[in-house]
Amino acid sequence: MESFIEFHSRSSGIYLSVRSVLYRKRTKYQEILVFENDFFGRVLALDNLIMTTTKDEFIYHEMLSHIPMKSHPNPKSILVIGGGDGGTLREVLKYPIDKAYLVEIDEEVINVSKLFFPELSKSFDDRRVNVVIMDAIEWVKKSNEKFDVVLIDSTDPVGIAEGLISESFLENVKKLMNDISVICIQSESPFYHLEILEKIYKTFKSVFSNAYVYTAPIPTYPGGYWSFTISFIGLSVPGIRNQYIIQNLKFYNDEIYKSCFSLPQFLKERIYGIN
Template sequence: MKEFNNSGQTQLWFTEYHTPNSGITFKVKETLYRKKTKYQDLVIIDTYEFGKVMLLDGLVMLTDRDEFVYHEMITHVPININPKIENVLIIGGGDCGTLREVSRYKHIKNIKMVEIDKDVITSSKKFFPNLTKTFSKNYKIIVGDGIDFVFKTKEIFDLIIIDSSDPIGPGEGLFTEKFYRKCYEILNENGILTLQAESPYFYKDSVKTIYNRLKKVFLNVKPYLAFIPTYPSGMWNFFLCLKEETSLDVKNKNLIKSFQNVLKYYNHQIHTGSFSLPNFVKKMYGI
């Protein structure tokens, strides 16, 4: 918008290519952390516009400035559809932002988070204190393979949140029909599965494939959308999966009252509005 002065300083810019032909670029203050972990290339940079940014394999996972959208939307939408959720399983989510949001609900008795990469958890604790705070003690963090956990557990959950990276790299196995089927089996009959699933604008084929896999397993699969400025195209897709034809309405209007003024994105109008899909997205899903 404005004209910029280049004062002769060395400028460092990070660019993420969303496709071979387009991308987003941020001016960088400094690189805070870099580690080739057992699973991925983990980098934390400090930027002028978005604050601290976590990158995995070169892709933006979260930024200080807009992480709230992703974490609120993957969490509060399912919990407000079924206010009886007591047992929650988070697969991935090593930055702890999803755990922070789930832990706001006092009636949720048991939260398990299974993250494969310990370094994501420890570096998030170090560099993103706002993400790693929690509001209850009803949680357990397990460092391990989420797929293994789901296949071996004897527990039954009311909500499973798959908070993974994209279907390339370590997250790949979390996008298979076989995995979704096992999630279905460890959910109770009113249980909900929620997951992030990329941009319908840029990654049409990938998003459609995920949708079709989920539809083979769950009776009711509903896409919903949120504005995430630092994710490709700014239009981000989530799926909410149910075993039965339940209404998607907010069930208990009082449930989030106590922390409504600390949430920055989610409210009950957004809940309903996020299920409104543009025609090109509806067409893509054949709905």
């Protein structure tokens, strides 16, 4: 394999040359591919969609984690749904939390991350971490755990991850959330997947009473521009609610928190329906 193209539409996409393929395997759930690219470093693709790269993973993982974590007055218990590469776990463990659960359907993603992405997967051994290999849809039905922050770090919500944006799944997640808690999901590209983003926003608003969309620039994701949808229980609006200072972040800072909720006009009109 000399080159990799992820198609974002039928006629556009990202091109990466492939220095070498490090791993390729079809699991029960998906095809896992790891390759080396001279600019982005190691690239993890699931079903030929780029999930993360050494060079730009910090943006996605910091923005999925720190916006919700800073929104909670004192986040102690965290649930990560998906996130088998470990990057989201790494970020939430930077806070003085008591426990983190990670519920990942495909154990092979964790194994691959431990082998090829040591900077992402280093938190799996932390004593506060509980890894559950199971379909999250089943796990949330049975669990009695309670959480302050829930992060849905899934693949695109088609195929195996489609159920993670359904109302019934989110109702079950809600039962595991504390009276004051925050839930956040990666909600696709505002350019390429506006209908999916709109659907996620509406479902979140319906299940959790409120919802807000924020964005971040992620070079290897479709359009280089990504969205996240966040809802609050027992809290009304976005806002920095704890004073934990997390060192050595490369993307997040408190100014980014305040600015990332400002949406471009086309998106504001489409999502919030206002001018």
